[in-house]
Amino acid sequence: xxxxxxxxxxxxxxxxxxxxxxxxxxxxxxAGEHPLTLYLDKRELVTxxxxxxxxxxxxLGYLRNQRLVESLDELASIQVDxxxxxxxxxxxxxxxxxxxxxxxxxxxxALAARLARRTVTTGCGQGTVFGDLMDEIDRIxxxxxxxxxxxxxxTVTDRVRRHESIYKVAGAxxxxxxxxxxxxxxxxxxxxxxxxxxxxxxxxxxxxxxVESVSAADKIFYTTGRLTSEMVIxxxxxxxxxxxxxxxxxxxxxxxxxxxxxxxxxxxxxKHYLLFTGAQRFVRQPVRAWx
Amino acid sequence: xxxxxxxxxxxxxxxxxxxxxxxxxxxxxxAGEHPLTLYLDKRELVTxxxxxxxxxxxxLGYLRNQRLVESLDELASIQVDxxxxxxxxxxxxxxxxxxxxxxxxxxxxALAARLARRTVTTGCGQGTVFGDLMDEIDRIxxxxxxxxxxxxxxTVTDRVRRHESIYKVAGAxxxxxxxxxxxxxxxxxxxxxxxxxxxxxxxxxxxxxxVESVSAADKIFYTTGRLTSEMVIxxxxxxxxxxxxxxxxxxxxxxxxxxxxxxxxxxxxxKHYLLFTGAQRFVRQPVRAWx
Numbered sequence: 001x002x003x004x005x006x007x008x009x010x011x012x013x014x015x016x017x018x019x020x021x022x023x024x025x026x027x028x029x030x031a032g033e034h035p036l037t038l039y040l041d042k043r044e045l046v047t048x049x050x051x052x053x054x055x056x057x058x059x060l061g062y063l064r065n066q067r068l069v070e071s072l073d074e075l076a077s078i079q080v081d082x083x084x085x086x087x088x089x090x091x092x093x094x095x096x097x098x099x100x101x102x103x104x105x106x107x108x109x110a111l112a113a114r115l116a117r118r119t120v121t122t123g124c125g126q127g128t129v130f131g132d133l134m135d136e137i138d139r140i141x142x143x144x145x146x147x148x149x150x151x152x153x154x155t156v157t158d159r160v161r162r163h164e165s166i167y168k169v170a171g172a173x174x175x176x177x178x179x180x181x182x183x184x185x186x187x188x189x190x191x192x193x194x195x196x197x198x199x200x201x202x203x204x205x206x207x208x209x210x211v212e213s214v215s216a217a218d219k220i221f222y223t224t225g226r227l228t229s230e231m232v233i234x235x236x237x238x239x240x241x242x243x244x245x246x247x248x249x250x251x252x253x254x255x256x257x258x259x260x261x262x263x264x265x266x267x268x269x270x271k272h273y274l275l276f277t278g279a280q281r282f283v284r285q286p287v288r289a290w291x
Numbered sequence: 292x293x294x295x296x297x298x299x300x301x302x303x304x305x306x307x308x309x310x311x312x313x314x315x316x317x318x319x320x321x322a323g324e325h326p327l328t329l330y331l332d333k334r335e336l337v338t339x340x341x342x343x344x345x346x347x348x349x350x351l352g353y354l355r356n357q358r359l360v361e362s363l364d365e366l367a368s369i370q371v372d373x374x375x376x377x378x379x380x381x382x383x384x385x386x387x388x389x390x391x392x393x394x395x396x397x398x399x400x401a402l403a404a405r406l407a408r409r410t411v412t413t414g415c416g417q418g419t420v421f422g423d424l425m426d427e428i429d430r431i432x433x434x435x436x437x438x439x440x441x442x443x444x445x446t447v448t449d450r451v452r453r454h455e456s457i458y459k460v461a462g463a464x465x466x467x468x469x470x471x472x473x474x475x476x477x478x479x480x481x482x483x484x485x486x487x488x489x490x491x492x493x494x495x496x497x498x499x500x501x502v503e504s505v506s507a508a509d510k511i512f513y514t515t516g517r518l519t520s521e522m523v524i525x526x527x528x529x530x531x532x533x534x535x536x537x538x539x540x541x542x543x544x545x546x547x548x549x550x551x552x553x554x555x556x557x558x559x560x561x562k563h564y565l566l567f568t569g570a571q572r573f574v575r576q577p578v579r580a581w582x
Contacts, residue, residue, distance in 0.1 A: 016542075018567050021563055026565065030540055030545055031542065032542045033542050034543070170539060171538060172517040172518070228487060248322070249322075250487050251305045252340070274317065274319060275309060
C-alpha cells in the first residue's frame with residue numbers, strides 16, 4: 001500500500017497596506033502563517049504554525065523527527081484540509097483493518113508518554129521535541145568518507161544567495177536547502193523550503209527525503225537560521241554529515257556537533273566562512289602554483 | 292510572604308576556535324545555550340533552552356504567559372540550580388502548609404489539561420503555548436489614550452542600535468527591550484533581555500514587569516525578531532500598546548494585531564519604518580514651517 005499525500009500548498013505571501021516615514025501608503029508583501037493541527041488516526045497531536053508551502057512533507061518530517069512514526073509502511077495517507085486547518089494522518093492499520101495501532105493500550109500509553117516529555121527548544125521560539133533526542137545523539141554515526149571541498153561550499157553559498165525566495169519578497173521566514181555533494185550536481189540545490197518556523201523548514205525537507213528515499217550521506221544541509229542545539233540534532237538525525245549556515249551558532253549547537261562528529265560551518269557569506277567542527281571532512285582549496 | 296528569587300545568571304558567551312577561509316584559527320565568541328527544566332512543586336513542567344541571562348524572570352514570565360500562575364501571591368520561591376539544570380518553583384501553599392495546590396485533584400487535572408493542549412508556534416522554531424491563547428485575544432483591551440510620536444520611535448530605534456549586546460559579540464540571539472513612553476525617559480530602554488529563544492526574551496521581560504509591578508500602558512515593546520502571531524499575542528497579553536521591530540511580520544501577526552488594536556511598526560531602521568496597524572495611536576512629526 002503506497003502512501004497517499006494530498007497536495008495543498010498555500011499562497012506564500014499576502015499583501016497588506018503599511019504607512020511609511022513619508023506618510024505614504026505602501027502595499028507590502030507579508031509571509032503567510034497558518035495553524036495546522038495534526039491528527040494521528042483522529043487523535044489530536046499538535047498544532048504547528050506554518051507558512052503552508054509543503055504541509056504534507058512537513059507533517060511527515062515532523063512525525064519522523066519526533067520519532068512518532070518509524071516506517072512509511074505504517075502510514076496510509078496524509079490529507080491536508082485548510083478549511084479546517086487540519087491534517088489527517090491515517091495509519092495503514094486503520095485504513096486496512098479498521099483498527100488504529102493507537103487503539104492498542106500499550107501503544108497509546110507509549111504515545112502519551114512521548115507527548116508528555118517536552119523540551120521547549122531554542123529556535124527563535126520555544127520548540128518542542130518529544131522524548132529523549134539527546135540520548136539518540138550518541139548512537140548516530142555519520143559518514144566517515146564524505147568530504148566537502150571549499151569550492152563546493154562556495155557553490156552552495158552562491159546558489160542559496162541567488163535562489164528565488166519568499167524571504168527576498170516578504171522577509172520573516174527561514175529557508176533550508178538540501179544540496180548535492182556528488183557528480184555534476186555537486187553544490188546544486190535539490191530542495192529548498194521556507195517556513196515561518198525554521199524547524200518546520202527542516203522537517204519539511206526531512207519528510208520529502210523520507211518519502212522520496214533520498215540518501216543523506218552524500219548531501220549537504222544549509223539553513224539561513226542559527227545553528228542551535230535542535231538544528232544540529234535534526235541534521236545529525238537525518239544522517240547528513242555537513243551543516244552550513246550564514247548565521248552563527250550556540251554553545252550547545254557546537255557541543256553536540258563536536259560530540260556527533262558533524263562538519264559544521266557558520267557565517268558562510270561570499271568567500272568567508274568559519275569551520276567549527278568536523279574539520280577532518282573539509283578540504284581546503286589547494287594553493288595553485290604559478291603555471 | 293514575599294517571593295524569594297535566586298540570582299543565577301550564567302555567563303552569556305563562550306569562546307571556541309574556528310578555522311576561517313585563510314586557514315587561520317580564530318577564537319570566536321558564541322552564545323550560551325542551556326537546558327533549564329521547570330519544576331512546579333516538584334512536578335516536571337517543561338524544559339526551556341535558554342541563554343541563562345535572567346532565568347528567574349524567565350521562569351516567572353513563562354508561568355504567567357502560559358497562564359499557569361495567576362497571582363504572585365501563589366508563589367513562595369523560584370530557585371535556579373545550574374548544577375542540575377533545573378529551577379524549582381515552590382507554591383506558597385507548599386511552603387506554608389506543606390501541601391501543594393497541585394495535590395488537589397481538580398487543580399492537577401486542570402494543569403494536565405493545560406499542558407496537553409499544545410500549539411507549536413512559529414518563532415524560528417516550534418514554540419509551545421498551552422491553552423487557548425487565541426480565545427483570550429478578544430478580551431484584551433489596550434490603552435486608547437496612549438500615543439507614540441515619530442520622534443520617540445526614532446529614539447527607541449537609536450537606543451537599541453547603540454545598546455551593548457551579546458548579539459554584537461556572538462550573534463545567534465534575539466533581543467527585546469522595554470522602553471519608557473512618558474516624561475524625560477521617553478524612548479529610553481528600561482530593560483533589555485537577550486536569549487537564544489526569542490520568546491524566552493519576551494517572557495523574561497514579562498516576569499520582570501510582574502515582580503517589579505511595572506505598568507504596561509505607558510511602555511513600548513521592541514523586539515529584534517519577527518512579528519509572528521505569538522509575539523503579537525504576548526505583547527497584547529502584557530498590555531503594552533506599542534510593538535516595534537526591525538524585522539518583518541507574518542500574516543497572522545498582522546491579523547491579530549489588527550484585531551486587538553495594537554499599534555505595530557516593523558522594519559524600524561534608522562529613519563525608516565512601516566506602520567502596519569493601530570495608526571490612531573501614532574503621531575507623525577509635524578512638518579516644521581520655515582521660521
